[in-house]
Amino acid sequence: MKNCVVAPLIAFSFATLATAVDAQTDPASPSQSPSESLAATDGTAAFPQEKHNPKQSPAAADSSRNEGDAEDQRFIGLRGRIAYIPSWMFDLFGADGGKGVVSPSVGPEYVTRKHGFETDIWLVFISYGMGDVPFKAKSDPDTSYEIVRSHIKTLTIGADFLWSKPLGDPRFTLTYGAGAGIGVVFGDLIRNQAYPPDGQPGDPTTYVKCPGPGRAHGDYCDASNDHYNDYQEPNWLHGGAKPILFPWITLPQVGVRWNASRDFVLRLDTGLSFPGPWFFGLSGQVGLR
Template identity: 55%
Template sequence: MAQRDRDRPAAASTPGLLAAPKKDKAKEEAKAKEEAKAKEEAEAKAKEEEEAKAKAEADAKAEQEAKKKDGDVKVTEGKVPPPDEEAKVDPADAEFVEEKGKTYQYLGLRGRMVLIPQFMFGLFGADGGKTVWSPQFGPEFAVRRNGFEYDLWLTYASYSMSNAPFKSSSDPDNAYEIVSSSIKTISIGSDFLWSAPMNPRLSFVYGGGAGIGIVFGDLRRNQSYPPNGVAGDPNGYLPCRDVGSPSVPSQPSGQYCDGDNGHYGSYKEPSWINGGSKPIVFPWIAPFQMGLRWKPVPKMAVRLDVGFAFPGPFFFGLSAQHGLF
């Protein structure tokens, strides 16, 4: 009996010992499920963050590429600059900035002065002549887009020259004639100019231009002679009155005021059409010109030009334009 009583505690404790492993296993399974769930949530959150980051980078890159196409910002290869690196314009100058991809039209007036030095006549096989200043002016219509413009122009030009001695370099001294010009042209053409902005209001411009003009006016020619009959400075020669008048022998041979041609009195050189040497059309060729373009107000531009041209070779000019659209 006593032995059975001693055995009871041991028997009574048996169910507890058998149940303990089951409770521990349930806890471990619950813990494992919680850890798996937490891991899944962490992975899902990380994936969402990566997707959001990738989308943000893609959106930023797309926006930057769009700006690059418009020329608003410079993008280095493999790097998109942050917004604070973009060029910023002073609000006071913002209205002077031309939008990329937008076309601007201007209407205005231009004036030019062309310098034809005396030595230019020698380059074309002539002796004599004098320096000529040729004023030119007229309207112009400009179209600008992305820093490039073409200016269509119509100009009146005067190539007037007072009396000057003139002859071919291969002719003798008694071939000198006194020549004067009232030649004028009306020309149409275009300039093609690129701009390099220095600030929103001021740009450096460069390019060239060409045109063609119709010639009108007179080219007068009169044979001449030295007062003393001795060849000298042709600028002091006098106009012959007629053939043999006055009769002045030429040294060493020949005769001034001879009958080789009828260039006396009111003689005017015929045009090409009538067999003469006066042109009927005259070109304008400016292979290079440069200058400054300044905008005093948003819809007005003033341009100062200098360059090389034929006829010339030097010219300078000033243009003023007002924006239309």
Template identity: 35%
Template sequence: MRLPIASLFGLLAVLLAPPVFAGPGDKEANQGMNAARGGFCKRAIPLLESAESQRHRPSSAVPLADCYVKQGELLKASDIYHKVASEKKAPGYNARDVAAITSAKKKAAQLDARIPTLVVTPAEPYEGLVVEIDGEVISEPSAPHRFDPGEVLVIVARAEGHEETSQKITLKEKQRREIKLRLKPKPGGKKPPEKPVAKKPPEKPPEKKPPEKPVAKKPPEKKPPEKPIAKKPPGKRPPEKPVAKKPPEKKPPRAAEKPVAKKPPEKKPPRAAEKPAEDTPRVATGPEERPKPAVEMPEPTPPSPRRQRDVWLGAGFQGFFIPQLMFGLLGEGGRDVLVPGGDISLSTRLGRRFDLVFSVAYARFWMDETPFKPKGHPDTDYEIVESDLQALQAGVRLVWNIPLDRDELFAFRVGAGLGVGWTFMGDLYRTQAYPGDAVPGDPGSFVPGDPYRYVKCRGPNNPVGSFRYCNQLDYDADHYPGYVEPSWFTRPKGRPQGLRPLVYPWLVLPEIGLALRPWDRVAFDLRVGASVTGLLGGLGIRFAL
């Protein structure tokens, strides 16, 4: 019995004895880090400060700086981040300390951009200038100084022969503020001596140049005398022959004209006084001529509008933009997704202003590796989601055309549409994920972090220590590389219903656009709208049949 009793006492001694390898401050550090992970920074700060005062470790210093940031003490946090970032791996540092040094460099750069700065610039040089901010004298006020945002700063300035001035300001995050300092001179005070102006030295008289030597001029060259040009004597013209003139013809005497009897003027019934038309031309009348009626010019007929075309065949680009905000309606994570595609349409005119459009469209719902978890689920439920789905959509739209000019060159279009989509090709992939900053083999390093740095689990508890993220304890027990999500019309035995869409409704409301019709049988359409699959955009061309 001695051996079992001795063994029992030895086991109790090991269990009840304090840990031999625990260093000073490790207990406070572990308690503080657990409180910081849970978001209880008021409780974590004194524990981590106590641990740091006993022994410095990057794994406890970085959570302390994180809590300082949440409390608004950015200067304290920045000092810790820069101190840790400048460290190198020392003996006794574990994987958590190495990860903390790596993360501190990134956090220090991000935090420095948030810390506001203040510059106090004197408007003119003041003798004996002293600037105090919150009671501390600033040696170089014109250099940028950093302060915590949200704090009330009291700035006091004084100089010889000038009145003391003070003001209060509050800086915001990322603010870069500059204050122009102007001091009022005291009554009866001496003005500062003016700086002597340096006089310019007298200009030297221009040096005398020696007289230039006269240049001998060449005598003008003599040109030989020009030979006189012999003139030809004027030629004699032959005398013109005289033209015989015809004697004037004698006209026979006319018989005496008989006087023409004048008709008495006809009496017309009196008419109402009429104003002469301004545009009616006046025609001179003789004794035997009557006035000609005025010729009326026909009015120009307005150009007739374009011929209405009843049937159009069109094609073009049609795509969707799914913003990350839509993922936030269902959970956390996601990213912006662009869904390209195209459509073929056939439209017919209803009445004079409405078009009924039938269309068939193609869409490619491709999404790269994206972290996502349902709303309200813990951080351990994050998965990496991928998609290479391809779909066909059939729909009908009603569009109202509003011409913007008489020739209907431009038209504003408003409408709505509905239809159905079918994912005929591709799959949806889901894989469990764990924090990418974790160190395999150290379960304590598997803590929540940036979900966009998570990586896929290779299997249950693979890598080692990831059992809280990579396990077989929930609905996603088999969500490992190669898992394909079943259709939402399929419900595997003992599992929730699949999430891969097979047939889905399609709705766009409203749809607005602009149509350009440069030719009678050709039109271009630009349209945008809001749909259940994201923001719609399209650009196409139509031909009249």
């Protein structure tokens, strides 16, 4: 924008100077005043950029500055994501039981953009919380059902790598790419052996927690393990099934970026993810000068 203002001023200065010199040296009109000479001069020559309006389409001008291809753009912002894990995903991984889980995440991000490519570096808190749900391996008998509750969370660091393509309106841009991160796992994974109240195999969602070994009908609530009284599953380092690290992967990831102004950007994202299989997200960013 600065060049759009300076160029007309320079042109105006040189045109005025040339007119004044011409008025002083023209023998045919010695009495002609500078103002008359200026009026007689071709307006297009005197003001070569008079038709240029630097205020034209301010939204487009702002967004073009935001998209600057040859200029590094830096932003800092906040992102939120929601991944949905449907119950059939547990079936794919060889488990009976389970239910759909909504996994939200939130955290800051740092964005650099140049030549239509941007890198988003982020640090997010992700919750994988889940209420009491019956689970067992497909190969195990009905007596192996456990009621599982998750308070698992991760602190995940990662990056998105996105290309962009301008849409019809310069304020809007299509983004596409992929992302990946790795998270440190914390929180409890609670397990309790379960049994049907009437002692007959049936709908596992009606099963209840075993009060202790040998205190149920038939072979339920046996002594094969000590998963009673809200047993806390240990992590991998202590021989348990709870991971210590957990990935986050998006491929592909697509979105629409709205360049609201020079210093503020919103982006909507969606795509396939693990865990998932899909996610939705919103990011808000402010420019760094």
